[in-house]
Amino acid sequence: MLKSIWDFTPCGREIAARNPHLVVESSGMQQTDFSHFSKGTNRLKIKPKESAYTLYAVDERPSKDMFQQEGDHRLPPLLQSNNNNSSSSNKSKSNKRHVLNPAMHLEEELYIEGSTVMWSRGGHLVKSFKYEMEKQPVELAIFAWFPFERVNTNDFTGPVYAAVDQREGDGMDDEDEDDEFNANDNVDLLKKILRQHSNIFSIAASNPPPSSRLGKRKRADHLLTKQQEKKDRQKGSLRDRTILRKALCIILRDTVKIHFEDGTMYSVHLPFPVQNACSLNVGLLLEPKRGELVTDDHGITFISITDPAKEAEWVTKAEDANDISLLSFSFDNKPIQPAAHELVFATTVEDYATKQQRQQLVITYNDKKCSHSIWLYSDQKDRILPYKKRKPAFHNSLPAPKAKGKQRKNLTSPSPMATTPPPLSRKDSFVQFHEDFSSDTDQLYGSEAGDSFTESTDTAGLYLHLLYEEKPTRRKGQRQSSVFVAHDTDGSEIICIMKKKEGLLLCVSVPQLLQRRTDPLIARIAASHAVPVVSRKGLKEIIIVRDNKLQLVGDIRQQLLIPLVIPQYLHDERIPNTIADLRNSVVCRFNIVSTDGKIRRCQVDLTPESGMVLNGLAALACALSIQKYGLFRKRFIEYCFTAIQNNTIIGRSREDIEWEAFVISLLSFFPLQTNEDVMDVSMDQQQSPPQPKVRLPPKLRALVQASMDPTPQATIKVRSLVTRAIELSEKDAKEGDGQATDFLNESDNIIRYLHLQYEDYHVSKVKRQAMLQDIGLLLVLLCTLLRKKAWIKYYTIHGFDLGPLDNVIQLTSPFTHTSRRYIDPPDIINTLYYFPPTTENPTKLDEVFGVTRIDPPLSNNQQHSYGRTIKMVWMLYEALGTRGGEKMVMRMVEEGIYRREIEDIDNFIARPLLDVLESYCEKPLMTWTPEHYRAIDRHDMAEQISIVSTVVDPNAEKFCLPIQKSKKNTQDTEHTISFDSDKLNTDTENLRFGYTGVLETVRTSLDSTRVPEIVVPDRPDLADEEVTAEHQVHVMNLIQRTLALSVGRGLYSYGTYKPDLTKAFPIETINLSAKLLPLRTVVAADDRAWSQDYLNWAQFHNGVAAGLRISPSHKVNGSWIVFSNPDELKPEHGGFLLALGLNGNLKHLPLIHWYRYMTQNCELATAGFVLGAAAAYRGTKDSKVTKLLSVHIPALLPEESTTLRHSVLIQATCLLSIGLVYIGSCDRLMSSVMVSEIGRHAYADSSMMDSDFESCALAAGFALGYITLGSGGETPSLADLQIKDMLHQLMTGQVRGAPPRDPLGSGGNGSGTGGTGNDPGGVNAGGKQQQRFINLDVTSVAATIALGLMYLKTENARIAEQIDVLETRPYLNYIRPDFLLVRVVAKNLIMWNTIRPTDAWIEQQLPPFMRKDHPDQQQQQQEDWQMEASKQAMYNIIAGACLCIGLRYAGSDNQEAFRCLLSRLDSFIKMSNTTAVSFQEHITKNAVKTAVDVVATAAAMVVAGTGNLELLERLKQLHSRIHGNVNYGNHMAAHMAMGLLFAGLGGYTLKTTNEAIAGLLTAFYPFYPISPDDNRYSLQAFRHLWTLALDVRWLTPFDVDTVKPCRVPLRLTVYKDEPWLPENERQVKEIRVIAPTVMPTYTLVKSIQLDSPRYLPICVQMDDAGTYQKSVLDSGILCIQRRPSRMTHDEFPDDNSFYKSLQELHL
DSSP states (O other), rough: OOEEEEEEHHHHHHHHHGGGGOOOOOOOGBBBBBGOOTTTTTOOBBBBOOOEEEEEEOOOOOOEEETOTTTTTGGGGSSSEEEEEEHHHHHEEEEEEEOOOGGGGGGEEEETTTTTEEEEETTEEEEEEEEEEGTTTOOEEEEEEEEEEEEESSOSSSSSSEEETTTOOTTTTTSSSSSOOOOHHHHHHHHHHHHOTTTOOOOOOOSSOOOGGGGHHHHHHEEEEEEEHHHHHHHHHHHHHHEEEEEEEEOOOOOOEEETTTTTEEEEEOOSSSEEEOOOOOEEEEEEEEESSSOOSSSEEEEEEEEEEEEEEEEEEOOTTTTGGGGGGGSSSBOOOOOEEEEEEEEEOOOOTSSSSSEEEEEEEEEEEEEEEEEEEESSOOEEEEESSOTTTTTTTSSOOOOOSOOOOOOOOOOTTOOOOOOHHHHHHHHHHHHHHHOOOOOOTTTGGGGGGSSSSOOOOOEEEEEEEEEOOOOOOOOHHHHHEETTTSSSSEEEHHHHHHTTEEEEEHEEEEEEEOEEEEEEEEESEEEEEEETTEEEEEEEETTTTTEEEEETTTTTEEEEOOOGGGGGSSSSSSSEEEEEEEEEETEEETSSSSSEEEEESSOOOOOHHHHHHHHHHHHHHHHHHHHHHEEEEEEHHHHHHHHOOOOHHHHHHHHHHHHHHHTTTSSSSEEHHHHHHHTTOOHHHHHHOOOOOOOHHHHHSSSSSOOOHHHHHHHHHHHHHHHHHHHHHHHHHTTOOOOSHHHHHHHHHHHHHHHHHBBBBBHHHHHHHHHHHHHHHHHHTTTTTHHHHHHHHHTOOOOOTTTTTTSOOOOOOOSSSOOOOOOHHHHHHHHHOSOOOOOHHHHHHHHHHHOOOTTTSSSTTHHHHHHHHHHHHHHHEEEEEHHHHHHHHHTTHHHHHHHBOOOHHHHHHHHHHHHHHHHTTHHHHHHHHHHOHHHHHHHHHHOOOOSSOTTGGGSSOOOOOOOOOOOOTOOOOSSSOOOOOHHHHHHSSSSSHHHOOOOHTTTSSSSSEEEEEOTTOOHHHHHHHOOOOOOOHHHHHHHHHHHHHHHHTOBBBBTTTTSSOOOOOOEEEEETTTTTEEEEOOOOGGGGTHHHHHHHHHHHHTTTOOTTTTTOOOHHHHHSSSSOOHHHHHHHHHHHHHHEEEEEEEEOGGGHHTTTTHHHHHHHHHHHHHHHHHTTHHHHHHHHTTTOOOGOTTTTTOOOOOHHHHHHHHHHHHHHHHHTTTHHHHHHHHHHTTTTTTSSSHHHHHHHHHHHHHHHHHHHHHHHTTTTTGGGGGGGHHHHHHHHHHHHSTTTTTTOOOOTTOTTTTTEEEEEETTTTOOOTTSSSEEEEEEEEHHHHHHHHHHHHHTTTTTOHHHHSSSSSOOGGGGGGOOOHHHHHHHHHHHHHTTTTGGSSSHHHHHTTSOGGSSSSSSHHHHHOOOOHHHHHHHHHHHHHHHHHHHHHHHHTTSSHHHHHHHHHHHHHHHHHHHHHHHSHHHHHHHHHHHHHHHHHHHHHHHHHTTTOOOOHHHHHHHHHTTTTSSTTHHHHHHHHHHHHHHTTTTTTOOOOOOSHHHHHHHHHHTTOOOOOOOOTSSSSSSSGGGGGGGGGEEEEEEEEEETTTTTEOOOOEEEEOOOOOOOOOGGGOOEEEEEESSSEEEEOOTTEEEEEETTTBBBOEEEESSSSOOHHHHHHOEEEEEEEEEEEOOOOOTTOOOHHEEEEEEEOOO
């Protein structure tokens, strides 16, 4: 049993000797011990601090759940239930198997020397702590656990924690978020751990209140009950978030340093030195040094630290008038001076009444009585009454205890609004401590009085209740005792108090202690020293020293002592002759201190290694009484470890020795005798075993044939075992150890319990081969001795026969058989086959085997698997027969059973269970937990539901296949791009799009940093100056395209880069040169050809494209934003700020930095910041952003304020920004302001206005549309403003209700008349109406856009009819053709559901006289200019209709819509290549180029993110246009379409919400700038608002076996896009797609079904709101699982040929 002994030296001492620099000497830090002062003594005693060490068992948990039991950490993650049902979760925790933890055999050491603490683990230094700056030596070092809140972050995969009492201090960033975690929740949660609800305790008031106070008390109880119920409803998420983390607590003289393993450190200051400390379940319990503080009335003064972020709390004694032993009085009614209690030990024990929670006990030592006391540590002030009240002997004669004059409170109890006080000196801290301690005013930390946890008004929340007090002794002097926890034979915990002076070990039963029994002391064992050791998992046994010999206490109650067997190789001088002490027990190791001062480390081995022996011990624990089992275990341990020590046979395993020792020890308790003569004869007549003649079922016959036949060697072995058993019995009888005990009366129980073990091995395929023969031979022998013929016949059928042993081995005393009603012997296979447990046959397993119980008394702690297989099978059959297959799966989850365990069972009984699992594997329920899916072997569904994702990043590493190093990179070496994140390797590109090489082409086309190439014809007839000028012309045409690439590149590379937050963000530089071919000469553009501000907008777009690369899953903070921008901002930095606002990161910028960006000299930087801030705060109506924008809008300034001369750029930006901040709010003030801004320049002279002033009106129109988005003007706050009438007037120039104007009359040239007081500026100073003309060039488009967005998707036909396009042909003379495009868009935005993706619908948008089938179109002859004007109007109308189709089917990949748009694009591209001659033809050609831009972007909207190759071919054709007729805006539109086609490397698409449609219309406003500095109508900064419409609907299948994305076919059931119909009338259709793919809008998806027989089936009903559906939506991942031996679709694409080849292989 004593495995090894070695000389012990603390690891810290060895490390300090090797590394002297780690140690700080304490010679200069000696402290005066004032407790040694005495009267008349002037000498100071300066006691140097000695080194010390403490050993601990390694606990590998850096954290554990708040309410986790002590043994739960040994469960592997797969066995831990995540079921939301608390009851089933608790039940499963108690029943699941424990798994060995090898780390528990390591040791941790805390070594203290001076002001240094060394923390070592397994002999290696973990960390050292030095406190030379504190000028204080280290008093103590201890491990403890503290509560923390688990914080979920998106950009960090590991666990992140925050102290439960910490709060966020940045209110600016989080002011719109609810702080769900309350400070009171922390207090209540800590107290819930301390409060232990037990059925055996009753709570009563310590002083019964008067009747006048009962009513108030009841009302208070009711109020507290309601508050507690409310808190309990909020505790679910809090319990899940709160965990306990391990910490190293280093105690100095007045400070506790709390260090966590992640480097976090807390300091808790104490105004007193610490004498001793103990770790609790949560926190620390501290004892101040004697004389430093005044104790309470009972001599108890302890301090508790339960939260490192809070102050310490008093731990006081709870009042209990019933217990006279709690107070010390003299017989003359004069109180005796209270004795001080020393803190000795603290532990957490199981509450045996509830079996769920745990109690905390504290053991103290009374130095006056020289006795120990055991206290219950709790947060309840009221006393705890036992079952039977014990009346004190002198109750009437004793005076009542005096009430305290002042109530206690926390060490520091600041008010909720109090700030941190300034640091105090040592003297002041003592004064402050005592003032707070005795204050009359009680305050609750961070809580109102009504939120108090207990019913008491006292705020001191931690109390000690006396449970047991040792009888006083007359021995005086210093305490020499130790306390530890051990286990009784039945597994219950015992408090052991080793009193070394008296040589006595006191054993106090914890269950009796908690039940308040009169005398819980169960044993007094004579011993000089004692330590606990772990013999079985979770069970601690006691090793004592008696007569200088080490002995194991086998049975505490019987005081059964087992001498430790010492191996022969350890019998030398290392075993001390005189043992001075036993200490430092860790698991199975302890130190022996000898009288010569040497320390030796010992390791004991008390646990058998054989699993069969462990199961046999469990069987005997069930069959025998506790007393007899203790005797058997004593004999077995002595014999077993003696046999192991004396083993000299090479190759003989320890498991074989242990099993022989078990058999011999068992047989030694039977009265056996042998006949030597008969034994010799029987040896010669040994014959082969008879063949079974019983007719068996086929399955059972196969089992019999597979069983092993006994050999003559087995018989010889059995006889040898019997002989040694008789010798052992005779030896123990001589020594008086057996106490004349035999097991004849329990023999039937022994056989039945061992038979249960036999059947357990029999049904298991693995155990049958390895263990069945040994247990079978033992049972045959026992049945032979007891003459059980039926049993012998059963084992003989299975192949176990020892021959005729009846006359060889006999019992010395006869055995009488008792009749039983059970079928003998029990056969589990036949029982399950013929009589399975069902509702009609509710048979229990114990009834089948004829036993009283199945589980051993120590089943929760022993390391055995006794009967597990049988119990598992019976439980599953019972669940299947009574509740069905679903209940069976639930039972598997509760018990932690896996499919592989069922497959290990014999096929005869495993087949029905496997059939159920296979049926659920094919058709699983979608409402199960991950544990259920793992039980049925659906790991794909378990992984799916376990995914936690708040931000879907389609370009994360998990969505990409690993790069194949063998493949060469095809990138052009001349292309120098600073970012490599916007690439996909070949495998990932093929996975995502189904082709390779195209993405690199698109990336190159959108790259503005490379040197583009252009072919220039050779002109030898020109001079050098002329050639240079011609080259410059070509370069300038090429630069027009280069400057427009950045807008498209922002779309293409969106969310593909995770920046390094330690470095400034890099922004690329635009290349303004070109390589001329075939000369291969690089020519730079002549910057003298443009103005200084010509490139500003191109650089601005370049900054936006760079900023939009930042991944949405990578959040940046405000300090990095400030760090990445220089002091003097440039246009590209303004674009970068806009990008940060568009992706939401600008919201993290502190308010203090806003002023810096608003006062920049660069207007583009200010404009980018303003628009970015509005985008970040859109829809919030944030006050600080509103104030920032209002300064730049004249209509929002006070009437008498000075008008700030802001530029048109800033004003237009602020107008649209107001719309973003108030989007969808229908704010009355902002709506009226935007209407006035639209008409502010309606009557102004354009020649007197600033350049680009029209952009303010358009920005106001968009802003008004944003504010009233989709409201239809029906909001009560806007009803009386008549906004639609004013917008109609600003759009057409006419007043609603007025007669239509004469198209042949006066008033043309784009102007209209106004005639009411509602006209903006339509009333003169005298109030009389006057004739004024509205400049429709400024107001018409803005009013049209505002009207269309206001009535978006409202289907208001009356408003749509008022947006007239063309009534008759003469109207062409009075309306601009480009206005028709906008009006068509606005009209169809209102009539959203009428949009159809057909050419017929596009033709319907044309006026009747323009249609092909109109008679006038066929007969009337028109002049050339009239024909060209008609073409211009028709092309604009068609372009507007195509834009409507693009908006309506954006991101849908609707092939009908795409084909329609693609055909229109081809026709417009063809027309754009014609040559224009006349002036009108040139105008018509410009209209055609506008149509090309609009239709190309519309087609890209439909197939956004899909990488459609057909559209890409058209866009590459548009990309190659480099000549003077193609301007900057044409290039911008084409490359925006190209970027949209591959949005975010194909990971993003578009959505069609109201906000998305408004953002798309703003970004793809159909009239693009002519030059890089053109902002006449639409500000170029608005071109990036497409981010409002981005959506992640990319669905990627993941193979859980390879943990990689893969391509599989999916069958989608989608609703037809008919939202106007009721849901029950909507038609559905099925489409087959190859995933990964962009999914249709999930609101239209009814189900997603895996359409491949190679994978396990799965069908997700997306119209049901469940956890599984939410996981698919939030993560963009569909986990799938391949069937065994099936290939992927990439390995073998053709399904039919694959299955044909597979069938041939099978044939």
